[in-house]
Amino acid sequence: NISSSRILRGSGSRAVCCFTMNVEWRNLAVDVPGKRILLxxxxxxxxxxxxxLMGPSGSxxxxxxxxxxxxxxYSGDIRFDxxxxxxxxxxxxxxxxxxxxxxxxxxxxESLRFLAELRFGIxxxxxxxxxxxxxxxxxxxxxxxxxxxxxxxxxxxxxxxxRELLSDPSLLLCDEPTSGLDSSMAQQVVSSLRxxxxxxxxxxxxxxxxxxSSIFEQFDDLLLLKxxxxxxxxxxxxxxxxxxxxxxxxxxxxxxxxxxxxxxxQDHMVMQLGVDDLRAVVDKQAALMSDLVTISQTRSxxxxxxxxxxxxxxxxxxxxxxxxQRHGKHVARGMFDKQSIILNVGITVIPCLLWLxxxxxxxxxxxxxxxxxxTLGTWLFFPLFGGxxxxxxxxxxxxxxxxxxxxxxxxxxxARTLLTLPLEFVWPTLWVTCFFWAxxxxxxxxxxxxxLLLVYLNxxxxxSVGLLMSASNMPLSRANTVSLLLITYLFAWSGLMMxxxxxxxxxHWASDGNIYAVSISLMFRIITEDVDYxxxxxxxxxxxxxxxxxxxxTEARRWLGVDRSPLxxxxxxxLLLVxxxxxxxxxxxxxxxxxxDGVRCxxxxxxxxxxxxxxxxxxxxxxxxxxxCVL
Numbered sequence: 038n039i040s041s042s043r044i045l046r047g048s049g050s051r052a053v054c055c056f057t058m059n060v061e062w063r064n065l066a067v068d069v070p071g072k073r074i075l076l077x078x079x080x081x082x083x084x085x086x087x088x089x090l091m092g093p094s095g096s097x098x099x100x101x102x103x104x105x106x107x108x109x110x111y112s113g114d115i116r117f118d119x120x121x122x123x124x125x126x127x128x129x130x131x132x133x134x135x136x137x138x139x140x141x142x143x144x145x146x147e148s149l150r151f152l153a154e155l156r157f158g159i160x161x162x163x164x165x166x167x168x169x170x171x172x173x174x175x176x177x178x179x180x181x182x183x184x185x186x187x188x189x190x191x192x193x194x195x196x197x198x199x200r201e202l203l204s205d206p207s208l209l210l211c212d213e214p215t216s217g218l219d220s221s222m223a224q225q226v227v228s229s230l231r232x233x234x235x236x237x238x239x240x241x242x243x244x245x246x247x248x249x250s251s252i253f254e255q256f257d258d259l260l261l262l263k264x265x266x267x268x269x270x271x272x273x274x275x276x277x278x279x280x281x282x283x284x285x286x287x288x289x290x291x292x293x294x295x296x297x298x299x300x301x302x303q304d305h306m307v308m309q310l311g312v313d314d315l316r317a318v319v320d321k322q323a324a325l326m327s328d329l330v331t332i333s334q335t336r337s338x339x340x341x342x343x344x345x346x347x348x349x350x351x352x353x354x355x356x357x358x359x360x361x362q363r364h365g366k367h368v369a370r371g372m373f374d375k376q377s378i379i380l381n382v383g384i385t386v387i388p389c390l391l392w393l394x395x396x397x398x399x400x401x402x403x404x405x406x407x408x409x410x411x412t413l414g415t416w417l418f419f420p421l422f423g424g425x426x427x428x429x430x431x432x433x434x435x436x437x438x439x440x441x442x443x444x445x446x447x448x449x450x451x452a453r454t455l456l457t458l459p460l461e462f463v464w465p466t467l468w469v470t471c472f473f474w475a476x477x478x479x480x481x482x483x484x485x486x487x488x489l490l491l492v493y494l495n496x497x498x499x500x501s502v503g504l505l506m507s508a509s510n511m512p513l514s515r516a517n518t519v520s521l522l523l524i525t526y527l528f529a530w531s532g533l534m535m536x537x538x539x540x541x542x543x544x545h546w547a548s549d550g551n552i553y554a555v556s557i558s559l560m561f562r563i564i565t566e567d568v569d570y571x572x573x574x575x576x577x578x579x580x581x582x583x584x585x586x587x588x589x590x591t592e593a594r595r596w597l598g599v600d601r602s603p604l605x606x607x608x609x610x611x612l613l614l615v616x617x618x619x620x621x622x623x624x625x626x627x628x629x630x631x632x633x634d635g636v637r638c639x640x641x642x643x644x645x646x647x648x649x650x651x652x653x654x655x656x657x658x659x660x661x662x663x664x665x666c667v668l
Contacts (some may be wrong), residue, residue, distance in 0.1 A: 058208035079323035093261035132202030141186035191222030283311035360452035424503025501617035
């Protein structure tokens with residue numbers, strides 16, 4: 038019975054229900070507006086088989102793989118041991134993308150250990166053993182401790198395969214794993230796939246482009262596509278005879294794979310190829326499959342309402358720790374490389390020399406005001422542009438890991454944007470410490486602490502604004518434009534360029550709503566609190582309040598137009614911080630919704646109201662079909 042095909046992976050409370058993947062699809066088709074990119078096709082993939090998916094560019098190879106993994110909207114029917122797809126099955130389906138989705142700063146050992154410890158526990162013997170076994174079986178031991186950016190393309194591809202194998206998949210889908218590799222590396226990658234298939238535990242389907250004879254011969258079956266239609270489905274050993282029977286003869290110098298691809302793309306050979314005859318053969322094969330599919334569907338009907346196991350098997354705390362370790366190392370490497378050190382030392386020394394050892398005269402009150410603008414502007418610019426690209430670099434990796442339920446989006450968001458903040462505060466802390474005491478902004482140690490806390494708050498606020506743009510998946514060019522316009526507004530209306538009292542009344546909202554000016558006002562209050570300034574001049578050019586020869590802190594704030602309520606300033610900053618963080622999380626989740634929840638409506642689309650024909654003479658009601666599609 039069907040339940041005999043289930044296996045439990047993991048141990049204890051972390052065990053999840055997976056399936057040996059006997060995959061069948063019927064009438065599978067994909068439409069986009071104005072075009073059908075995959076014509077109705079039928080097929081199956083049996084356990085332990087290795088299937089090549091071939092065809093010219095644009096023939097629908099990647100589309101078919103995405104349909105099987107439910108990353109693509111489709112019409113038709115796909116069954117896994119007779120069962121509809123459910124999210125728990127993602128952990129039993131490995132997918133190796135055409136692009137190598139890995140973090141180049143990590144080593145292969147770190148990359149694999151992250152996934153292994155998510156599954157088996159931090160530092161456990163089982164996790165360490167699994168990583169060692171995979172490094173050995175995929176011949177990655179020599180490159181295990183080198184940065185991924187420094188290893189060869191073949192090694193990166195084998196690492197991607199190893200990452201998928203950590204979840205013990207029953208089905209491994211590969212999208213052109215040999216693309217961009219030389220013949221030797223391509224042979225190594227396909228040999229690794231062959232070894233997995235020969236183990237009997239993994240079925241492999243791989244799209245492949247123009248394989249050599251030695252690579253082509255390692256596949257058991259071939260599914261050949263042209264213009265979205267299947268024109269051959271069967272053993273690789275039979276494709277030559279099928280094409281010779283319905284097409285031109287083969288040049289003895291051509292390999293079989295070259296011959297069939299030339300028949301599909303070379304104009305003079307395409308004209309001689311009986312594509313309709315080949316499709317007729319495939320249709321006959323599909324007709325013979327009908328009874329088998331119907332039996333599989335019927336016997337799985339009572340099994341369709343099984344309860345799904347938890348998608349996030351690791352405890353939330355473990356997820357946070359491992360994500361913090363991974364991203365914390367990445368942040369630290371970027372912060373303390375040679376270029377970053379030179380930059381941060383330079384931006385510290387230059388303003389310290391400019392505002393060096395300020396005095397306590399009325400002229401120095403304005404200098405302190407400009408120092409506040411510079412301080413908060415420095416730690417506005419870097420977090421804004423840093424946050425703007427933060428999710429951009431992580432998105433492919435996070436999307437892939439969310440699909441298989443490695444962790445929830447909330448764990449990534451907290452670890453990446455909150456738990457790494459102490460690391461990110463290292464340079465602002467050193468900068469403020471040097472600048473504050475070198476310039477004598479205030480004699481008070483308490484003022485130093487408050488300024489430091491304000492810089493932290495200012496940093497996180499403007500980083501949140503950057504995260505908001507990054508989470509919206511806004512193109513980088515547009516995000517740069519928005520950021521530059523925002524910075525222009527913030528600085529122009531900060532009070533440095535123009536006396537805000539001279540601005541027309543109907544434009545006061547632009548000054549009052551400037552959150553950067555709010556931070557400046559708060560910092561100026563902190564460093565001038567209870568500090569009196571000696572008036573160095575009298576007469577019409579002196580500040581208001583200098584009639585007695587002393588400019589108090591209150592008079593200095595009123596003179597410079599920065600006498601805002603400190604409580605309202607703090608509340609405004611905190612409110613904007615919380616709002617931007619919540620909105621950025623919501624936007625990030627929306628942009629990654631397909632990775633988190635699966636492609637909506639990926640279950641078979643109904644072609645007629647209330648019913649759909651599956652196979653010959655087999656009709657299912659719409660209600661029953663929906664019940665069996667577990668999303």
